Amino acid sequence: MLRTSLTLAGLVALGAAASAQQHSRNALPAPGAARDAGIYHAGTNTWTRKSSAVNIGADIIYNNTATSGLYSPLSDDTFIDEGRLPSTTSPTNLTSRPGCATSYTIDGVQFGYCTDQPTGGAFNLNFYQTYTSCSTGVGLTPQGTVAFAGPGASSGVAACWIVTVDLAATPFTMLADGDGTYATPVTSNLFGWSMASALPTGAGVQLATGPFIAGDPNTTTMWDGTIWDPTPNLAEDGTGMSTQNSFYIENGPTAPGCYWFGTAVPMASFHLELYATACGPHTTGVPFCFGDGTGTACPCANNGVTGNGCANSIFAQGANLAGTGNASISSDSVVLTATNTPNSSVLFFQGTIQQNAGAGAVFGDGKRCAGGTVIRLGTKNAVAGVSSYPAAGDPSVSVRGLIGAPGTRTYQAWYRNAAAFCTASTFNLSNGLEVTWGA
Numbered sequence: 001m002l003r004t005s006l007t008l009a010g011l012v013a014l015g016a017a018a019s020a021q022q023h024s025r026n027a028l029p030a031p032g033a034a035r036d037a038g039i040y041h042a043g044t045n046t047w048t049r050k051s052s053a054v055n056i057g058a059d060i061i062y063n064n065t066a067t068s069g070l071y072s073p074l075s076d077d078t079f080i081d082e083g084r085l086p087s088t089t090s091p092t093n094l095t096s097r098p099g100c101a102t103s104y105t106i107d108g109v110q111f112g113y114c115t116d117q118p119t120g121g122a123f124n125l126n127f128y129q130t131y132t133s134c135s136t137g138v139g140l141t142p143q144g145t146v147a148f149a150g151p152g153a154s155s156g157v158a159a160c161w162i163v164t165v166d167l168a169a170t171p172f173t174m175l176a177d178g179d180g181t182y183a184t185p186v187t188s189n190l191f192g193w194s195m196a197s198a199l200p201t202g203a204g205v206q207l208a209t210g211p212f213i214a215g216d217p218n219t220t221t222m223w224d225g226t227i228w229d230p231t232p233n234l235a236e237d238g239t240g241m242s243t244q245n246s247f248y249i250e251n252g253p254t255a256p257g258c259y260w261f262g263t264a265v266p267m268a269s270f271h272l273e274l275y276a277t278a279c280g281p282h283t284t285g286v287p288f289c290f291g292d293g294t295g296t297a298c299p300c301a302n303n304g305v306t307g308n309g310c311a312n313s314i315f316a317q318g319a320n321l322a323g324t325g326n327a328s329i330s331s332d333s334v335v336l337t338a339t340n341t342p343n344s345s346v347l348f349f350q351g352t353i354q355q356n357a358g359a360g361a362v363f364g365d366g367k368r369c370a371g372g373t374v375i376r377l378g379t380k381n382a383v384a385g386v387s388s389y390p391a392a393g394d395p396s397v398s399v400r401g402l403i404g405a406p407g408t409r410t411y412q413a414w415y416r417n418a419a420a421f422c423t424a425s426t427f428n429l430s431n432g433l434e435v436t437w438g439a
Contacts, residue, residue, distance in 0.1 A: 043169025063225035064240030077252030084242035087176035097228035112212035112271030120152035131192025134258035144172025289369030295359035369432025
């Protein structure tokens with residue numbers, strides 16, 4: 001999605017203290033689009049071919065992936081960049097969102113690079129709890145270290161790669177906002193991370209190996225593509241939260257100090273995603289059409305409680321339909337769950353509109369909420385009044401619902417309620433749920 005957030009002038013202002021010491025550094029055009037190198041499993045020293053085949057962590061908590069089409073050769077140097085992991089006290093604005101915890105256990109990292117070396121991109125990444133933007137890493141103790149050797153160039157033609165590193169066997173913990181709570185100025189809440197390449201040096205070696213430059217505040221906000229987005233879409237690019245328009249170079253032939261890329265790119269930061277099982281399943285969708293006396297009346301004054309459907313013979317509060325997961329067509333993890341139903345069959349179905357403009361229409365012992373073009377997703381048997389779609393082996397909601405493009409769909413749960421209770425019908429329904437699908 002295109003969004004305008006912090007201006008470039010504002011970004012420079014954020015790093016004003018370091019800007020006076022910055023040196024300009026040229027960036028090189030990437031030799032092509034980055035390819036998916038797959039997942040490197042650090043615990044077993046094995047690879048999974050495509051990163052989409054395995055989910056690393058439940059949440060993306062940092063995302064700086066809006067590519068510039070440029071990269072920066074390391075040339076035996078160490079680069080140090082920064083970002084921010086929000087705490088629960090983090091403010092809400094275009095550059096910030098509240099987090100869900102005071103610390104996060106990082107169980108995966110994604111890194112992007114280009115190389116002209118056939119031996120592959122051998123990198124060491126270090127992550128620091130707190131960091132002052134554009135300062136040395138000497139004396140800092142890493143919270144976590146990531147080492148991998150990714151694919152390289154072939155036939156002497158440089159190539160670019162995205163590597164996802166699975167750290168499930170060796171996770172590390174980072175405090176949110178540096179110490180568990182947000183403070184001002186924003187730069188006092190940063191974490192740091194360094195990158196260095198272990199590729200050989202010597203005569204004839206070009207050393208054109210280095211990280212992707214990413215992050216564009218003109219096209220993404222600083223919480224896009226993360227769990228912090230009000231409508232999470234983990235497939236979209238993002239500009240890393242609070243990353244600064246500068247980075248530090250040391251430990252190599254380049255003069256140590258603070259650098260930026262001038263007008264070559266709008267943001268001098270590097271490609272990075274961090275994964276964690278941070279917040280549990282996030283809710284998805286907006287409930288509507290309740291059997292609580294609002295909208296169309298329940299058929300026999302069998303009102304449920306606010307947020308649920310009309311009452312049934314077992315649960316006077318009525319059945320509830322809720323969603324969790326990521327409503328993204330490319331990375332769909334949506335699960336629909338119905339609660340407070342009899343232990344009988346429950347049909348989950350999808351519509352294209354809100355019935356009767358969201359007021360619903362009498363149907364059986366309840367109200368029909370999801371209307372328009374209807375697709376039956378699947379039928380489940382409730383246990384202890386609970387059932388969900390999809391279950392293991394089921395097509396995802398977007399696949400079963402034939403959702404091929406971003407848009408809005410409505411959902412509802414129909415369930416059998418054969419007891420003599422309200423009307424002569426033997427069924428009832430939950431509330432409705434409207435879900436907005438992203439790419």
